[in-house]
Amino acid sequence: MKLIVFEDQTYENLFPLTYLRPIFELRCGATTLLEKIVHAAGADSAACFVRDWMAESYAEKTDSPVNDLDQLEGDVLLVNGGLLADGAVDLSGLGEDRAVTAGDALVAARVSADTLAEARDGASGENAAETFEAILAALCEKLSADEAEPTMIDAPWLLIRHNVAMLEKDFERLYAGRAGVHGDLHETSCVVGDPDRLYVAESASVGPMVSIDVTDGPIVLEDGVKVLPHTRIEGPTYVGPDCQLHGGKIREGCSFGPACRVGGEVECTIMQGRSNKYHDGFLGHSYLGEWVNLGAMTTNSDLKNDYTGVSVYFKDELVDTGERFLGSFIGDHTKTSIGTLLNTGTIIGVMSNLVFNGALMPKEIPSFCWMINDRPTRGLGFKNMLFTARAAMKRRGLDFSPADERLLAHVRDMVKPKLREAIRKAFKR
Amino acid sequence: MADMQDVESRVKQVTSDILGVPVDQISSESRFVQDLNAESIQSIELVAGFEAEFDIEMDEDEALEVKNVGDAITFIAKYVDE
Structure with a gap:
């Protein structure tokens, strides 16, 4: 299963720290939020989706695919990059086509290939970031969600x-x-x-x-x-x-x-x-x-x-x-x-x-x-x-x-x- | 067209406020550094002061090249006209 880590609008809450990096590149402990998510998901790496104006610069700094819509194929685990993966949400244990939310935020979702393909149908935007957002919105309507209380980094302190x-x-x-x-x-x-x-x-x-x-x-x-x-x-x-x-x-x-x-x-x-x-x-x-x-x-x-x-x-x-x-x-x-x-x-x-x-x-x-x-x-x-x-x-x-x-x-x-x-x-x- | 007298009086007032020189000792010929003792960092404040006073945004490089009050008046009037 492919791991996809994405930014939602929360990055704006972390300005100025996130002016020049995605939210998940912020450090907490010995590692970044992204490194923790990758580990918690039991993955080796992740494809990333970030705001459009960040993509070009960030793509130069990471080995991960950035805003590459071709990554959205097959079974995927989507994880919000603002999640502090401290174990409160069991990322690797999520059921198929299940999502975890916290208030309005999608925290994580495990999506089957079929459901993902359906969500992709008709989802479009002016750039890859917008298209991804549209896909995410379509998925949120399709998936069953459980409300959780994860640690989301939605403020710098x-x-x-x-x-x-x-x-x-x-x-x-x-x-x-x-x-x-x-x-x-x-x-x-x-x-x-x-x-x-x-x-x-x-x-x-x-x-x-x-x-x-x-x-x-x-x-x-x-x-x-x-x-x-x-x-x-x-x-x-x-x-x-x-x-x-x-x-x-x-x-x-x-x-x-x-x-x-x-x-x-x-x-x-x-x-x-x-x-x-x-x-x-x-x-x-x-x-x-x-x-x-x-x-x-x-x-x-x-x-x-x-x-x-x-x-x-x-x-x-x-x-x-x-x-x-x-x-x-x-x-x-x-x-x-x-x-x-x-x-x-x-x-x-x-x-x-x-x-x-x-x-x-x-x-x-x-x-x-x-x-x-x-x-x-x-x-x-x-x-x-x-x-x-x-x-x-x-x-x-x-x-x-x-x-x-x-x-x-x-x-x-x-x-x-x-x-x-x-x-x-x-x-x- | 900018009211040059108005620009002149406001430029002199801002210069006076930032450099601490009485307005009546500032003329169009006054050079910011040599005559009004502006330090380099005060040139930056002068630019900010003029921009705030006239609600304009000047080209920083060109603005910092202006050496005397008269040239500042002409330079700022150009932006006010825009």
Whole structure:
């Protein structure tokens, strides 16, 4: 049976994290939502359906077929890419032509070849994404559905809420059977707690005077990880391939995707990958996209002084998340200057540049925005932003493709009215 | 056609607000950097201020090339006319 993972409109709830990636590429625990779905479905891979404007760029980054309608043949298992496959829904045990729903959302459906063929008949749209949507709508009418209460990632803070549990689960699934120190651990470094809760990959190296504390959760140091002297790591924590830990306090609940550089104090934070928080400064209960760079002493608040729930701007409304601890959500390619102070529950778009001037940044900062003297501007413009991003990527031997550039231009056009309005409000006399 | 006197007075007012220079010390000949002591980052604020004031969107590269108040008035008037 073929596995098909799809995005529904929920991706909009996860902006800015999903401006440049499908929802199921978001990280929670040691792996992405997609990797968890593939495992839970008992599959080796999945074909994917994403919003039309994402397809071209995403297709370049994955081996999976993307928006390929030819994949919709034979028996298929359709799974919503916003599902956190934590076992609450038995994907591999779904009956034929049965669906699982949660409110209005189709969570998963096992569809026979005949039913799929019927749904495809007459379903059409202007592009593959729209046609797929039409097929899905037809299927929803045909299939018997059971209402369930799965964990759907339909707001960004849920990634943080579930990260600790997912780190534990992912460790049990992927690393517990091969736990141990397979790489270099300097003789002056120490492991606190049960060594079976630690995985240090063969090509990882841990320098002198490092404390690796697995008392409260497992720790993974993937291939190519370098841990520099005096770093303290608390579990559960996942450090992805080729990350560097620069002597900081890496506290519980952290997930770092590939090639991040991390220092200072970090707690309960997910970094998608290739982002830098190299210097001192606190970052807690936050999610950073790719290619983010936090200047020295950038610090966020993740707890209000009155201990009440943290509010965030969610689809243009300030909503109480109910989370007591919540930090910042920072879109790809965004940079902060030295000393930047981020308020509790701050949302920052993609490709923005925050220049500190002594006060807390506002709780919502649009994409493609330079914050100067507490006011949003368009900075040096889109071309210049691309130039800077390209320079950052080239330092790691990577570059934009024309499809990536088109994706960024699409997002820029999409968010332009919001930035313009923010500028107008801030500067209007 | 843009009312050039109106554009001029508003350009000077925005310049004054952002650079902290009294309006009466700003002339069409005033150069943003040399005469009004604008720092590079304030050029970006000036562009944002003009765009907000006139509800226009200027080409960033061209806007940042404008060196003095008089040229800014002419440049902005072009967008206001559009």
